[in-house]
Amino acid sequence: MKQEVINVVRNAIESLQKQWGLETISDIEVEIPRNETLGDVAATVAMSLAKTLNKPPRKIAEDIVNAIKTMIIPPLANGGLGGVTAEEGEGRLGIFEKIEIAGPGFINFTFKKEYFYKNLEKLLEEEHSSFRTNIGQRRKVQVEFVSANPTGPLHIGHGRGSAVGNALSNLLQAAGFDVQREYYINDAGLQVKLLGQSVYAKYCEICMDKYPYSISKNAYPFPEDGYKGDYIYKLAEELEKKYQGKLWAKDFDEISREVIDFSYQKMLELITKDLKDFGIAFDRWQSEKELYEKGKVESSLKTLSDKNFLYEKDGAMWVASTRFGDDKDRVVVKKDGEYTYFASDIAYHKDKLDRGFDTIINIWGADHHGYIPRIKSVIEAFGLPKEKFKVILIQMVTLLRHGEPVQMSKRAGEFITLREVIDEVGADTAKFIFLTRRADSHLEFDIEVAKEQSAENPVFYVQYAFARISSIFRQAIEKRVQGFEGSRVQEIDLSFLKENEEISIVKKLLQYPIVFEGAVLSFEPHRITYYLQELARLFHSYYNKHRVISEDKTLTAARLCLCKAVQIVLEEGLKILGVSAPERM
């Protein structure tokens, strides 16, 4: 819809270029007017040209419109854009019903109804494939998200990150990118050790109860900053089930490998299950430990060292990240010879870029924002293009229950898990709520409101539209209505769709690719969420006002086509959000 206008305006300006003495023509910007009565597409060029041409914008707009009117608008079929040719249309406006100048210098284009019928037909012929754009051109993109430490269950914040990461991946995939979803497992270092110690302490307690005859054996002290919560106890129980008393009363270092590996692997199983029930799957799981074992940490530091970005100070090894804009240099090898977390992250990001991705997108909690400059600087130090590295920060989720904030303390083991959210409000609702906000806006999630209002929740509003259409088709089949069948769209006279509501819906449908493209380019899946609500609103309204199935066979056939198209777009959008499209509700 936009493209047709851009083409026409560009041609018009080109014909005026010499007369105006204009050297270059910048990109033509058009927009969908807020108010539908103004037109379908508006061009703002006249106003932006006003300064360079030193002419009043309305005069420029007039010149452009006059130029358009003296042109034959080329048959748009040539451009593969559909529409009707100038010959088919009346007068010289081709696919346009009217072109008007309004306000300070807007040029408003209104399409002929035939244009909409033609495009509706095209949508129905191609169905979902009509949305398979190729913005991505098969470029390789990796989206890394969640990557929660395997030291505890996923909480609601991870839920938000996973919903966004998943939807973004779907979005990019639909746009023709080659997408890989990856989860980075922090299975090396202090945190998993602490998990192991916490579990071991509980395990020893269980053993003391279970094997009272060996009372001489001691308990293992619970680590000071150990992980708390029921799940630790459950892990300990499982540990006991597997090893019975065999690991009891040993020196922790002696049995640490078994305990630690068992604990975090069990944790990962739980995390995977939670994600699965949330409808999210990963293509690849990257272990931090493996980066060490394969020598990638060592080798990437060596590379930095060769490039002179590494230096020693106070007995530690530092990366000169300030050279590329970081606040301060960062330690990678501590005085005691241990690597910092940053060390493996350097290796990890280098590894990702080495794997040949055109873009790597990290979805991080906003509390990690201070981490971005150091990663960027390292990427530059490696001589890799830093534009390939993108971070989407997900702002904090404040969890409420009846309007009261729920205190979350990981240390005390008190937090609402993703599991609880899924069980209480359902995966679809939770995902939809997570995707109704911009990533960088704080989110208040009232679990009671989400539950109580479940009947009036926006997600149901959209799904309901889909279900209603499904119901109409069930009726149509039952009544043996001669209606829509994929192969016969061309035989149905869509021009029976004369109602304003019907035209509005078709316009909205044709806007989907525009919204979609915007969402892709800005990495903002939430735009799809809002679009779907608008489309559902139009449909519900239409449904209440007009009957689809009636005595009038030709009208019914045309209306069934419209319904089908709405259904296709709703399904397409919901699929990107990772939300189901139920045929019955």
Added chain:
RNA sequence: GCGCCUGUAGCUCAGUAGGAUAGAGCAACUGCCUUCUAAGCAGUGGGUCAGGGGUUCGAAUCCCUUCAGGCGCGCCA
């Protein structure tokens, strides 16, 4: 103190890379089910876009500044 994010209707949030009269949901009120699902529809009320300056044909949007909230600023991960 420095850095990042945010501030839009009573509440929760959108606002399409600067555009026309700033929008939705919830909450409140009034109507609509013998016909395709009322998880719906139609309508009413509700705003100093945090405050102040600036940039220009034009600002919720860009710049400066003040205020308020959140989050970072470890040889933790």
